Amino acid sequence: xxxxxxxxxxxxxxxxxxxxxxxxxxxxxxxxxxxxxxxxxxxxxxxxxxxxxxxxxxxxxxxxxxxxxxxxxxxxxxxxxxxxxxxxxxxxxxxxxxxxxxxxxxxxxxxxxxxxxxxxxxxxxxxxxxxxxxxxxxxxxxxxxxxxxxxxxxxxxxxxxxxxxxxxxxxxxxxxxxxxxxxxxxxxxxxxxxxxxxxxxxxxxxxxxxxxxxxxxxxxxxxxxxxxxxxxxxxxxxxxxxxxxxxxxxxxxxxxxxxxxxxxxxxxxx
Amino acid sequence: xxxxxxxxxxxxxxxxxxxxxxxxxxxxxxxxxxxxxxxxxxxxxxxxxxxxxxxxxxxxxxxxxxxxxxxxxxxxxxxxxxxxxxxxxxxxxxxxxxxxxxxxxxxxxxxxxxxxxxxxxxxxxxxxxxxxxxxxxxxxxxxxxxxxxxxxxxxxxxxxxxxxxxxxxxxxxxxxxxxxxxxxxxxxxxxxxxxxxxxxxxxxxxxxxxxxxxxxxxxxxxxxxxxxxxxxxxxxxxxxxxxxxxxxxxxxxxxxxxxxxxxxxxxxxxxxxxxxxxxxxxxxxxxxxxxxxxxxxxxxxxxxxxxxxxx
Numbered sequence: 266x267x268x269x270x271x272x273x274x275x276x277x278x279x280x281x282x283x284x285x286x287x288x289x290x291x292x293x294x295x296x297x298x299x300x301x302x303x304x305x306x307x308x309x310x311x312x313x314x315x316x317x318x319x320x321x322x323x324x325x326x327x328x329x330x331x332x333x334x335x336x337x338x339x340x341x342x343x344x345x346x347x348x349x350x351x352x353x354x355x356x357x358x359x360x361x362x363x364x365x366x367x368x369x370x371x372x373x374x375x376x377x378x379x380x381x382x383x384x385x386x387x388x389x390x391x392x393x394x395x396x397x398x399x400x401x402x403x404x405x406x407x408x409x410x411x412x413x414x415x416x417x418x419x420x421x422x423x424x425x426x427x428x429x430x431x432x433x434x435x436x437x438x439x440x441x442x443x444x445x446x447x448x449x450x451x452x453x454x455x456x457x458x459x460x461x462x463x464x465x466x467x468x469x470x471x472x473x474x475x476x477x478x479x480x481x482x483x484x485x486x487x488x489x490x491x492x493x494x495x496x497x498x499x500x501x502x503x504x505x506x507x508x509x510x511x512x513x514x515x516x517x518x519x520x521x522x523x524x525x526x527x528x529x530x531x532x533x534x535x
Numbered sequence: 536x537x538x539x540x541x542x543x544x545x546x547x548x549x550x551x552x553x554x555x556x557x558x559x560x561x562x563x564x565x566x567x568x569x570x571x572x573x574x575x576x577x578x579x580x581x582x583x584x585x586x587x588x589x590x591x592x593x594x595x596x597x598x599x600x601x602x603x604x605x606x607x608x609x610x611x612x613x614x615x616x617x618x619x620x621x622x623x624x625x626x627x628x629x630x631x632x633x634x635x636x637x638x639x640x641x642x643x644x645x646x647x648x649x650x651x652x653x654x655x656x657x658x659x660x661x662x663x664x665x666x667x668x669x670x671x672x673x674x675x676x677x678x679x680x681x682x683x684x685x686x687x688x689x690x691x692x693x694x695x696x697x698x699x700x701x702x703x704x705x706x707x708x709x710x711x712x713x714x715x716x717x718x719x720x721x722x723x724x725x726x727x728x729x730x731x732x733x734x735x736x737x738x739x740x741x742x743x744x745x746x747x748x749x750x751x752x753x754x755x756x757x758x759x760x761x762x763x764x765x766x767x768x769x770x771x772x773x774x775x776x777x778x779x780x781x782x783x784x785x786x787x788x789x790x791x792x793x794x795x796x797x798x799x800x801x802x803x804x805x806x807x808x809x810x811x812x813x814x815x816x817x818x819x820x821x822x823x824x825x826x827x828x829x830x831x832x833x834x835x836x837x838x839x840x841x842x843x844x845x846x
Contacts, residue, residue, distance in 0.1 A: 375797035392806030
């Protein structure tokens with residue numbers, strides 16, 4: 266029997282728990298269910314993996330965590346304040362929330378929309394109120410950090426998939442958020458870029474950033490997560506625990522369609 | 536219970552090998568390019584042109600060194616001068632100046648001239664033909680084409696001169712605009728529009744539209760390539776082809792709607808609340824001011840000289 270996440274709302278410890286979701290329900294167009302009673306906590310400084318097959322609701326949950334869409338039912342609290350559409354209308358709340366949570370979309374094309382990479386990296390810091398000199402200095406630092414200085418004046422359509430992913434990550438890092446949300450970070454990346462990204466996420470976690478990422482890639486799970494939450498195809502939480510324990514639970518992984526009968530797991534079943 | 540993977544039931548026809556070519560080895564007929572191939576070529580050509588413009592904008596020439604805002608103001612100022620000039624010799628002097636600027640900006644002269652004169656006959660020459668005839672512009676007939684009630688009708692000297700004046704003006708104006716686009720990177724050109732007081736939101740939307748044009752161009756190319764890959768024999772221009780084109784357009788609209796929602800979410804995620812802020816451009820240098828001064832002096836001198844010569 267897989268571990269079921271604690272469903273009791275209780276009073277989350279806002280010092281160690283940054284994000285709290287309770288009984289979230291979400292359906293697209295009121296017809297296509299994406300989340301069905303999901304409750305999760307995201308703790309300060311942890312690397313949390315949201316695991317599940319395609320269409321199980323991982324990306325939807327990430328968008329709710331980033332305040333881009335709002336649950337039909339249930340509550341979401343970030344940094345001690347409830348996040349609702351109405352609450353984010355408040356300028357101070359909005360700026361505080363947006364500056365503390367960054368979201369790297371799966372589709373980098375959607376995230377890289379400015380005429381040049383430099384403008385793209387500056388977009389977030391400028392919206393959050395940094396002056397132009399500070400934003401420009403931050404952009405230079407991010408370009409150096411991600412080793413993409415030579416791409417600064419390039420247009421997005423001149424970038425390869427891997428370069429676009431780097432720029433997309435840079436756009437979020439430039440805002441220096443406390444929590445980083447990644448939607449399928451290593452999907453469609455060549456092995457070298459995927460390894461670079463995995464290392465970067467490890468380094469960000471080491472720098473006390475809180476990482477939440479959605480994935481169905483189990484190969485790098487032990488490096489990318491301290492804890493995993495498994496979603497079933499019924500859009501509910503099916504299990505939770507450290508990567509080694511989840512990877513050892515072959516029945517759970519088979520049931521939620523994360524592996525098939527012939528899959529070889531990175532960690533052998535206990 | 537875990538669902539075991541089912542054995543695939545492969546149909547027999549999928550296991551047979553069909554001869555793709557005629558067994559006798561005869562050669563088929565060659566056909567003209569289909570609309571699919573033309574669309575693919577058009578997409579590739581657009582990308583090639585954009586890449587070429589980026590290359591020329593990155594060269595180390597005179598105009599490439601000038602600040603984009605100053606260049607925009609200066610060259611648009613010369614377009615106004617072209618509109619104010621009333622004689623062909625004065626316009627030819629200005630056109631010669633654009634050629635000199637093209638050479639000093641490391642632009643291939645042949646390409647520059649061709650790019651301008653390819654459009655001038657199409658957009659102005661054809662339109663101006665009636666104006667050269669005596670039925671529209673009366674005057675001294677230089678070439679008689681027909682007689683009407685015993686009177687000769689044809690090209691008039693006055694009509695031809697007026698047409699030549701317009702052609703010169705259009706060619707010079709287009710040359711100035713081509714100079715601007717070939718020596719300025721798109722993003723700098725866009726940012727320089729702010730210097731002319733174009734609203735920031737307008738500039739932002741144009742920039743995003745340009746950026747996603749290439750993404751949608753990629754989608755079109757993919758769809759047309761997929762169609763070509765599945766087309767056996769010649770592509771027909773029939774009802775089926777029209778249906779494909781409409782389906783492509785519909786699919787693109789759908790994709791662009793999904794993309795626009797995602798882009799908006801990506802903007803919102805980074806703090807956008809309806810008032811976009813952008814990086815400021817570097818301040819113009821003394822050399823930029825000197826360029827503007829020289830351009831202004833040249834334009835004013837040309838207008839005054841023309842007036843003096845015309846008496």
